Structures are given as C-alpha cells and as structure tokens.
Amino acid sequence: MKKLVLLLFTGIILLIVPLRALAHGSEEHASETAVNYWSYGLIISFLLLAIFLTLFITAKTKMKYMNLKNKSNREKHTAMRKRNSLYKWGSILASVVVVFFLIAVNVNGEDKVTFTHIHGLGYTSDGEELFVPAHDGLRVYKDGSWTTPTEGAKHDYMGFNMFKDGFYSSGHPAPNSDLANPLGIVRSTDKGKTIEKLDLYGEIDFHGMTVGYDTEEIYVFNPSENSRMSQPGFYYSTDKTKSWKQAELAGLEGQAGTLAAHPTKKGVVAIGTDQGVFLSENHGNQFEKLSVSGAVSAVSFGHKNNLLVATKTDKMNLFQINLSTNETVELNVPDLGEDAITYFKQNPVNSNEFVFATNNRDIYMSSDKGNTWNQRVDEGVAISH
Missing domain, CATH: 2.130.10.10 (YVTN repeat-like/Quinoprotein amine dehydrogenase)
Known part of the structure; x- marks a missing residue:
C-alpha cells in the first residue's frame, strides 16, 4: 500500500513538470501538446481517485460486517483499518490533484490566437x-x-x-x-x-x-x-x-x-x-x-x-x-x-x-x-x- 501512495506522489511530480522543458517544435505545436499533457494528467488523477475510493469503500464495508468476537477477525480489522487510513489520505490527495488538473486544463486549454506570418494590416x-x-x-x-x-x-x-x-x-x-x-x-x-x-x-x-x-x-x-x-x-x-x-x-x-x-x-x-x-x-x-x-x-x-x-x-x-x-x-x-x-x-x-x-x-x-x-x-x- 505504501508503494501505491509513493507511486501516486511520483506521478504527481512528473505530471506537474513544466511542459515546455519536454515539448519540442513550433509554438503552436507546444501549445497543443500542453493541452493534451494536462488532459492526460487529469485522466490519470481521476483513475487514481477512483482506485483509492473503491479501496476505501470496499474496506469500510468489510470492516462494518466483520465479527470482532473472533480474534483472527480483530487482527484483520486492525490491519484493515490502518490500510484504510492510507486509502482515505490517498483519496484526499488524488482529489486535490484532480482539482489541480481541472484548473490546468481550463487555463492551458484556452484558444490562443497565433500568427504564423503577418501579410498585411x-x-x-x-x-x-x-x-x-x-x-x-x-x-x-x-x-x-x-x-x-x-x-x-x-x-x-x-x-x-x-x-x-x-x-x-x-x-x-x-x-x-x-x-x-x-x-x-x-x-x-x-x-x-x-x-x-x-x-x-x-x-x-x-x-x-x-x-x-x-x-x-x-x-x-x-x-x-x-x-x-x-x-x-x-x-x-x-x-x-x-x-x-x-x-x-x-x-x-x-x-x-x-x-x-x-x-x-x-x-x-x-x-x-x-x-x-x-x-x-x-x-x-x-x-x-x-x-x-x-x-x-x-x-x-x-x-x-x-x-x-x-x-x-x-x-x-x-x-x-x-x-x-x-x-x-x-x-x-x-x-x-x-x-x-x-x-x-x-x-x-x-x-x-x-x-x-x-x-x-x-x-x-x-x-x-x-x-x-x-x-x-x-x-x-x-x-x-
């Protein structure tokens, strides 16, 4: 589970690297690539949010119906509660990332008026x-x-x-x-x-x-x-x-x-x-x-x-x-x-x-x-x- 959270943090860092350091070609191509790049980030962050929420809700449901009179179940419940805490924070962090990429897509997705040449006024x-x-x-x-x-x-x-x-x-x-x-x-x-x-x-x-x-x-x-x-x-x-x-x-x-x-x-x-x-x-x-x-x-x-x-x-x-x-x-x-x-x-x-x-x-x-x-x-x- 810790590896999954670490993967999430690594993905966030990679996704918010300034695009122009990675993009090549013309200004128009870079601008178009930027929109795609932030869109990909939004899709990935949504997937991560869905994964963490699914894990959190599933674990919460299992814990609710678990018979705690059984010693084995109590041990499982304790371990599951710790994992569920990570699921919860993973969901919160993924939600923040989703909001970030929603803003990024909106800002970078605005149509920029460009001039390949200027042939008169x-x-x-x-x-x-x-x-x-x-x-x-x-x-x-x-x-x-x-x-x-x-x-x-x-x-x-x-x-x-x-x-x-x-x-x-x-x-x-x-x-x-x-x-x-x-x-x-x-x-x-x-x-x-x-x-x-x-x-x-x-x-x-x-x-x-x-x-x-x-x-x-x-x-x-x-x-x-x-x-x-x-x-x-x-x-x-x-x-x-x-x-x-x-x-x-x-x-x-x-x-x-x-x-x-x-x-x-x-x-x-x-x-x-x-x-x-x-x-x-x-x-x-x-x-x-x-x-x-x-x-x-x-x-x-x-x-x-x-x-x-x-x-x-x-x-x-x-x-x-x-x-x-x-x-x-x-x-x-x-x-x-x-x-x-x-x-x-x-x-x-x-x-x-x-x-x-x-x-x-x-x-x-x-x-x-x-x-x-x-x-x-x-x-x-x-x-x-």
Missing part, C-alpha cells in the same frame, strides 16, 4: 476592427481582444488590402479548398466569409499589391508574363481589373519593397525602395523622391493627405509626411532591436490610432498619435487586453 471602414492575414486565414482585433473568424476558408492571403467595403487580396487557397492555386486577385465584402474571383485566377500570386481605400484603384508588381500582362512590371487598373495598363516608373530609384495607393485621390501612389520613398500623381508613370532618407520598409496613406513611412537606418524610424505642406513629423518608436517594421497603418476614423507589424511577428498599437505604443502581438502570439 487593415481597418474596417468604421475603424472598429483591425484585420490581419496570418498565412492560415484572418485574425481580427476588436475591443482589446483578438479572435480567429470561424466563418470563411483559411486562405493564405498575400497582397492584402482593406477597402471601404471589405478587402482585396491575392495569395493561395486553404489546403482543403477546391479553389485553384494561386488565387489571382480576389475581393470580399463580407469580411472573408466568401470571396469573389476578379482576375488572373489560377495564374498569379501578387505579393506586391495595393488598393485605394475609396477609389479601389489597383496597383501590382507583376512578376511574370500572364494572360493579361505581356511582361513583368508595374501595372494598374482603374476599373476593378477589367483592364490593365503598365506604368513607366520614371524617376523611381532602387529596389522597390513596399507600395501604397492614396485612399481618395486617383492616380496617386507611393513606392518605398532601399533608396527612399517616391510619390507619383499619374498612376506610377513619373515619380518624385520625397525628403525622407533611408531604406523604406513600410509605407501607407493616412488622414488629411498624410503619408506614413517606416525607414531603417541604424534604427527604425516612423514618419508622417503632410503631402500638402511637406511638413514631416517623426513619431516615437519602441525599442525593436534588430527587428524591422513591415506594415504601418492609421485608423481611418480615429486619427490618433496607429498600428504597425514587424518581421518578428510583433504588432504594436498607439492611441495617442504615436507618442506611446502598446504591444498587442508578441512573436506571433496575441496579447489581449
């Missing part, structure tokens, strides 16, 4: 929701919490852009989807529940794509010849993919890495390169270099004809350029170490709210015009408030 037109394509579908931030939408296929959205009525995107279909790969250009007006195939379906995956929030003008970096574009280059459509024109890119310098279409002004597009940020007012045919220096890692348009720019010099820098007055305001940046900003957006309704994402799958938000920042995703794991 975009707000809904009411400014209430932030959408993030995360390789396996969308993630949504609203009222301080992250969620993974349950409706709609978990497509790998690339070149993702929100517009006033939904989003445009390119990318690849979900693993179990019957859609062709790649998606070409698609659009959704119901937050990803369904998607509409617009153009180049099954032909091209555009990683470099931008869409005007109100104008719905589309600009793409085309990587190869296809049925709609005769050669690689920079193309634009002013009629929602019905027709395409190739832009000349005169005045653009360096290797392009990021681009943004003006939300309300037709023909206005910005491109960030390793040589700086460039602005065109004629659909990308002619560009003018702006005053911000350094390699540009993110660019987007904000309120009141402002251009938002992230540059990488000896550190990360965030700028807000008023294109009407050429006034440039530098925003504070949290310490990112060697990390780099990849997407930078302003809430379309609340001009005080900014958000940016990084290479390391971090997301920061500011509610005071970029003076202070709060981390909302840490290396691909959501932080809710």
Whole structure:
C-alpha cells in the first residue's frame, strides 16, 4: 500500500513538470501538446481517485460486517483499518490533484490566437476592427481582444488590402479548398466569409499589391508574363481589373519593397525602395523622391493627405509626411532591436490610432498619435487586453 501512495506522489511530480522543458517544435505545436499533457494528467488523477475510493469503500464495508468476537477477525480489522487510513489520505490527495488538473486544463486549454506570418494590416471602414492575414486565414482585433473568424476558408492571403467595403487580396487557397492555386486577385465584402474571383485566377500570386481605400484603384508588381500582362512590371487598373495598363516608373530609384495607393485621390501612389520613398500623381508613370532618407520598409496613406513611412537606418524610424505642406513629423518608436517594421497603418476614423507589424511577428498599437505604443502581438502570439 505504501508503494501505491509513493507511486501516486511520483506521478504527481512528473505530471506537474513544466511542459515546455519536454515539448519540442513550433509554438503552436507546444501549445497543443500542453493541452493534451494536462488532459492526460487529469485522466490519470481521476483513475487514481477512483482506485483509492473503491479501496476505501470496499474496506469500510468489510470492516462494518466483520465479527470482532473472533480474534483472527480483530487482527484483520486492525490491519484493515490502518490500510484504510492510507486509502482515505490517498483519496484526499488524488482529489486535490484532480482539482489541480481541472484548473490546468481550463487555463492551458484556452484558444490562443497565433500568427504564423503577418501579410498585411487593415481597418474596417468604421475603424472598429483591425484585420490581419496570418498565412492560415484572418485574425481580427476588436475591443482589446483578438479572435480567429470561424466563418470563411483559411486562405493564405498575400497582397492584402482593406477597402471601404471589405478587402482585396491575392495569395493561395486553404489546403482543403477546391479553389485553384494561386488565387489571382480576389475581393470580399463580407469580411472573408466568401470571396469573389476578379482576375488572373489560377495564374498569379501578387505579393506586391495595393488598393485605394475609396477609389479601389489597383496597383501590382507583376512578376511574370500572364494572360493579361505581356511582361513583368508595374501595372494598374482603374476599373476593378477589367483592364490593365503598365506604368513607366520614371524617376523611381532602387529596389522597390513596399507600395501604397492614396485612399481618395486617383492616380496617386507611393513606392518605398532601399533608396527612399517616391510619390507619383499619374498612376506610377513619373515619380518624385520625397525628403525622407533611408531604406523604406513600410509605407501607407493616412488622414488629411498624410503619408506614413517606416525607414531603417541604424534604427527604425516612423514618419508622417503632410503631402500638402511637406511638413514631416517623426513619431516615437519602441525599442525593436534588430527587428524591422513591415506594415504601418492609421485608423481611418480615429486619427490618433496607429498600428504597425514587424518581421518578428510583433504588432504594436498607439492611441495617442504615436507618442506611446502598446504591444498587442508578441512573436506571433496575441496579447489581449
């Protein structure tokens, strides 16, 4: 009996060893394994509780009906009473362990919102929701919490852009989807529940794509010849993919890495390169270099004809350029170490709210015009408030 109690204690110690010391693989795999691990502990502790309770009740019943006038029975009764004391304490200890694992399963079993990749950022037109394509579908931030939408296929959205009525995107279909790969250009007006195939379906995956929030003008970096574009280059459509024109890119310098279409002004597009940020007012045919220096890692348009720019010099820098007055305001940046900003957006309704994402799958938000920042995703794991 003492060996059985010792076995129980040994099992408890092994089961409450920190899981991450034993788990291997990705964060998501470790999280999933953790839930299973605590569940196994709960099952084992329930079995131990059942064993001890059965032994206790059985012994108690035998003792009740034992004839104590018999000397042999009295000796058996004394021995059984000692064992039953161990059964009782074993039952109590097992009950405590069951409660422990019930709590552990509940805490560790909560769904954690994670981001395998971050392929863009975009707000809904009411400014209430932030959408993030995360390789396996969308993630949504609203009222301080992250969620993974349950409706709609978990497509790998690339070149993702929100517009006033939904989003445009390119990318690849979900693993179990019957859609062709790649998606070409698609659009959704119901937050990803369904998607509409617009153009180049099954032909091209555009990683470099931008869409005007109100104008719905589309600009793409085309990587190869296809049925709609005769050669690689920079193309634009002013009629929602019905027709395409190739832009000349005169005045653009360096290797392009990021681009943004003006939300309300037709023909206005910005491109960030390793040589700086460039602005065109004629659909990308002619560009003018702006005053911000350094390699540009993110660019987007904000309120009141402002251009938002992230540059990488000896550190990360965030700028807000008023294109009407050429006034440039530098925003504070949290310490990112060697990390780099990849997407930078302003809430379309609340001009005080900014958000940016990084290479390391971090997301920061500011509610005071970029003076202070709060981390909302840490290396691909959501932080809710």
